[in-house]
Amino acid sequence: xxxxxxxxxxxxxxxxxxxGRWFAQVGWRHLVGVLAVAFSLFPILFVISAALNxxxxxxxxxLLPTGASFENFTNLFQDTxxxxxxxxxxxxxxxxxxxxxxxxxxxxxxxxxxxFTGRRVGLLALLLxxxxxxxxxxxxxxxxxxxxTDLWPAIGFNxxxxxxxxxxxxxxxxxxxxxxxxxxxxxxxxxxxxxxxxASHAQxxxxxxxxxxxxxxxxxxxxxxxxxxxxFIIANVFLTEPNSKTxxxxxxxxxxxxxxxxxGMFAAGTLLTAIPTVLVFQLLQxxxxxxxxxxxxxx
Amino acid sequence: MSTSLSGPGSAxxxxxxEPVRRGLPRTSRTARNHAPITATGLVGKVVLxxxxxxxxxxxxxxxxxxxxxxxxxILAATTAGLFYLYLSRRHIPAKYLxxxxxxxxxxxxxxxxxxxxxxxxxxxxxxxxxxxxxxVAIQTSSVKQVxxxxxxxxxxxxxxxxxxxxxxxxxxxxxxxxxxxxxxxxLRKLDAGQVEASSLTGKxxxxxxxxxxxxxxxxxxxxxxxxxxxxxxxxxxRSNGLTRAYEGTAVxxxxxxCDCVKDSETGKTWTADPxxxxxxxxxxxRLAQGWKVNVGFENFSRVLTDPNISRPFFGTLLWNxxxxxxxxxxxxxxxxxxxxALHSPRMRGTNLYRVLLILPYAMPSxxxxxxxxxxxxxxxxxLNNLFxxxxxxxxxxxxxxxxxxxxxxxxxxPYMFLVTxxxxxxxxxxxxEATSVDGASPWQSFRAVxxxxxxxxxxxxxxxxxxxxxxxxxxxxxxxxxxxxPADNPTNGATDLLITYTYRLAFGAxxxxxxxxxxxxxxxxxxxxxxxxxSFSRTRKQEEVYS
Numbered sequence: 001x002x003x004x005x006x007x008x009x010x011x012x013x014x015x016x017x018x019x020g021r022w023f024a025q026v027g028w029r030h031l032v033g034v035l036a037v038a039f040s041l042f043p044i045l046f047v048i049s050a051a052l053n054x055x056x057x058x059x060x061x062x063l064l065p066t067g068a069s070f071e072n073f074t075n076l077f078q079d080t081x082x083x084x085x086x087x088x089x090x091x092x093x094x095x096x097x098x099x100x101x102x103x104x105x106x107x108x109x110x111x112x113x114x115x116f117t118g119r120r121v122g123l124l125a126l127l128l129x130x131x132x133x134x135x136x137x138x139x140x141x142x143x144x145x146x147x148x149t150d151l152w153p154a155i156g157f158n159x160x161x162x163x164x165x166x167x168x169x170x171x172x173x174x175x176x177x178x179x180x181x182x183x184x185x186x187x188x189x190x191x192x193x194x195x196x197x198x199a200s201h202a203q204x205x206x207x208x209x210x211x212x213x214x215x216x217x218x219x220x221x222x223x224x225x226x227x228x229x230x231x232f233i234i235a236n237v238f239l240t241e242p243n244s245k246t247x248x249x250x251x252x253x254x255x256x257x258x259x260x261x262x263x264g265m266f267a268a269g270t271l272l273t274a275i276p277t278v279l280v281f282q283l284l285q286x287x288x289x290x291x292x293x294x295x296x297x298x299x
Numbered sequence: 300m301s302t303s304l305s306g307p308g309s310a311x312x313x314x315x316x317e318p319v320r321r322g323l324p325r326t327s328r329t330a331r332n333h334a335p336i337t338a339t340g341l342v343g344k345v346v347l348x349x350x351x352x353x354x355x356x357x358x359x360x361x362x363x364x365x366x367x368x369x370x371x372x373i374l375a376a377t378t379a380g381l382f383y384l385y386l387s388r389r390h391i392p393a394k395y396l397x398x399x400x401x402x403x404x405x406x407x408x409x410x411x412x413x414x415x416x417x418x419x420x421x422x423x424x425x426x427x428x429x430x431x432x433x434x435v436a437i438q439t440s441s442v443k444q445v446x447x448x449x450x451x452x453x454x455x456x457x458x459x460x461x462x463x464x465x466x467x468x469x470x471x472x473x474x475x476x477x478x479x480x481x482x483x484x485x486l487r488k489l490d491a492g493q494v495e496a497s498s499l500t501g502k503x504x505x506x507x508x509x510x511x512x513x514x515x516x517x518x519x520x521x522x523x524x525x526x527x528x529x530x531x532x533x534x535x536x537r538s539n540g541l542t543r544a545y546e547g548t549a550v551x552x553x554x555x556x557c558d559c560v561k562d563s564e565t566g567k568t569w570t571a572d573p574x575x576x577x578x579x580x581x582x583x584x585r586l587a588q589g590w591k592v593n594v595g596f597e598n599f600s601r602v603l604t605d606p607n608i609s610r611p612f613f614g615t616l617l618w619n620x621x622x623x624x625x626x627x628x629x630x631x632x633x634x635x636x637x638x639x640a641l642h643s644p645r646m647r648g649t650n651l652y653r654v655l656l657i658l659p660y661a662m663p664s665x666x667x668x669x670x671x672x673x674x675x676x677x678x679x680x681x682l683n684n685l686f687x688x689x690x691x692x693x694x695x696x697x698x699x700x701x702x703x704x705x706x707x708x709x710x711x712x713p714y715m716f717l718v719t720x721x722x723x724x725x726x727x728x729x730x731x732e733a734t735s736v737d738g739a740s741p742w743q744s745f746r747a748v749x750x751x752x753x754x755x756x757x758x759x760x761x762x763x764x765x766x767x768x769x770x771x772x773x774x775x776x777x778x779x780x781x782x783x784x785p786a787d788n789p790t791n792g793a794t795d796l797l798i799t800y801t802y803r804l805a806f807g808a809x810x811x812x813x814x815x816x817x818x819x820x821x822x823x824x825x826x827x828x829x830x831x832x833x834s835f836s837r838t839r840k841q842e843e844v845y846s
Contacts, residue, residue, distance in 0.1 A: 026645050103402070165405075168399075200337075
């Protein structure tokens with residue numbers, strides 16, 4: 001759409017100073033931008049207003065903050081195990097996203113750089129498995145983990161590790177294709193020359209391939225992190241004890257029964273949950289753009 | 300360490316590692332056999348394999364204790380396989396694929412296959428266990444108090460948490476002073492030394508290893524207490540209030556001769572029907588307790604032909620497509636529009652716009668879905684307040700659908716904005732400049748150059764977004780929960796996706812129908828797979844045309 005700005009080159013040399021012309025070329029773009037920002041921000045403003053609202057109910061919350069009280073935040077920490085939920089979520093999402101990225105990077109390396117029997121079948125199988133919604137298997141998962149809880153309580157229900165193992169099951173299906181796309185974009189000459197210099201396959205992977213795709217790994221990791229934080233269905237079946245819950249499960253419980261009265265606490269929790277992701281997001285947004293499109297084209 | 304333990308630095312590139320470019324002779328790789336075994340590689344390998352061995356040993360003890368020999372065999376074989384794989388120099392692709400694949404098999408493929416196999420059964424409420432389980436359940440539930448049956452004084456206890464732990468009946472026979480513990484598994488005698496009992500009534504007041512529920516706790520779980528039946532040889536023990544229990548005799552008994560259940564009071568008989576897994580009487584009356592049987596393709600034909608299921612199924616399918624296409628398409632259109640508007644060399648402050656625009660994408664979506672749900676609240680929701688409306692958003696089918704799509708638009712368009720911006724930056728400026736030199740209007744150059752190039756770059760993302768939204772449970776479950784529901788059908792609402800409909804079939808209040816639910820999920824899987832396959836093959840063609 002660059003043409004809008006570039007086409008009237010001749011006009012610019014003429015008397016392009018009137019306000020109307022400015023609006024036709026640049027001003028309307030700002031108008032669109034401002035409207036879009038307003039659309040993006042008004043629910044978030046509402047959440048901030050609700051979190052600062054001293055009454056803490058939904059019915060008394062306006063779009064703009066009517067007061068500035070941190071009561072909702074203190075209530076959140078006093079009345080609910082929010083700190084536990086927060087730590088559980090951070091731990092689970094952090095470990096799970098790191099491990100799942102590593103597992104799928106390993107597999108993607110093999111799929112991208114090696115040729116072996118079953119390669120095509122394996123890739124197709126991953127594509128298909130990825131499309132079967134894991135949570136539909138929840139009955140089977142529940143039965144399996146009932147046995148697991150009896151045998152090894154440390155990785156059973158109400159532990160983050162059981163859930164972690166389950167999320168690892170979905171790791172290959174979720175990211176391998178995307179990651180293989182990234183690896184495919186790297187010139188094969190790089191690792192071939194390293195191999196000629198005597199590097200082993202592991203050295204090629206850890207020393208050459210991984211550093212080259214690091215920014216993209218970070219982005220995929222961030223997306224996996226956010227995905228895990230937002231996962232609700234399976235976690236809801238797994239975690240029933242108040243202290244073992246994740247943010248999604250715990251905060252859903254907060255407003256599931258008491259929609260009106262707990263709204264301020266819920267909004268406060270939403271803001272606190274958003275802080276880490278928003279920060280990392282803003283840091284990585286440049287890579288997100290290039291990362292997602294680069295992997296997709298070759299996928 | 301012996302030389303057989305080759306570190307990651309081991310040189311040999313297995314036959315599996317062929318050069319990506321075809322036709323390169325294999326012999327060129329002999330030079331690699333001299334790559335040194337690095338210390339870090341060796342240490343890493345020893346540590347990781349040690350960890351594997353440690354975990355295997357830790358996991359083995361409970362298996363031995365529970366005498367799970369098959370499980371132990373699988374564990375041993377897996378561990379041995381891992382050791383072989385990482386100590387040998389061959390099978391290099393497998394070294395990279397096995398870690399993820401192990402998890403994939405254990406926690407994805409195995410549950411999915413298990414689930415798929417239940418699509419051919421009638422598994423669900425009333426059809427959970429074997430036929431013998433059903434017979435026991437029928438007999439114990441028909442227990443009635445008859446004159447002269449033993450009465451016990453009852454204490455309700457649990458081994459776990461008083462609010463949630465499994466219930467146990469602590470019983471004492473006032474005549475013989477014998478004490479028992481009974482649950483659904485049966486009755487066992489307790490040593491009199493283990494318990495303290497009231498000398499007056501014989502009621503047990505404390506028992507080793509059990510927590511006795513007080514009246515308040517017990518009355519909170521009275522339904523479970525009424526439902527708990529302790530099978531005994533002559534019948535079963537049931538509670539009568541919270542402090543008394545009686546041993547009654549079963550009115551209904553199974554007769555192996557006729558493979559039927561007879562009611563000794565009314566004389567009615569129910570004959571076993573192995574086709575449906577139930578006992579059926581001559582007049583068509585069915586006992587509630589049945590057993591799990593294979594029903595072949597009956598679930599599949601039910602979905603397609605039973606009007607009670609197929610009508611909502613196809614209606615839901617239609618809306619599901621509309622939802623997935625709408626979510627993807629609207630977010631893409633809006634995101635692309637804004638990206639195009641902001642993509643201009645003369646624009647100032649695009650970074651600021653971008654930082655603010657993508658905030659919805661970075662917010663936790665589960666929480667924002669719930670916030671939107673409350674903003675649509677009729678009585679005190681923000682939208683009605685702000686615009687002075689009085690719309691019952693989630694009350695009408697079309698307003699609920701519009702609301703759900705609006706929420707999706709808000710959540711999804713920043714992502715589309717981001718990726719479109721990225722793709723726009725990758726399109727060479729010369730291309731659009733060339734069209735304007737040739738006299739094309741902005742619209743023509745967008746239509747002929749920019750859009751096709753964008754679509755080539757973004758169609759895999761659009762397909763992925765479609766597949767994701769097709770099964771976007773959270774979007775529905777956190778907002779409308781599938782509603783509004785028509786008066787005559789509480790299982791299928793206007794905004795239900797197939798997946799939330801399935802969720803309700805499997806876990807809803809109507810009683811679980813796992814067999815039917817998994818059948819629907821197989822349909823979902825087939826639909827998404829076909830759509831994705833078609834669109835991927837079309838993308839390939841498009842790429843060949845444009846790139």
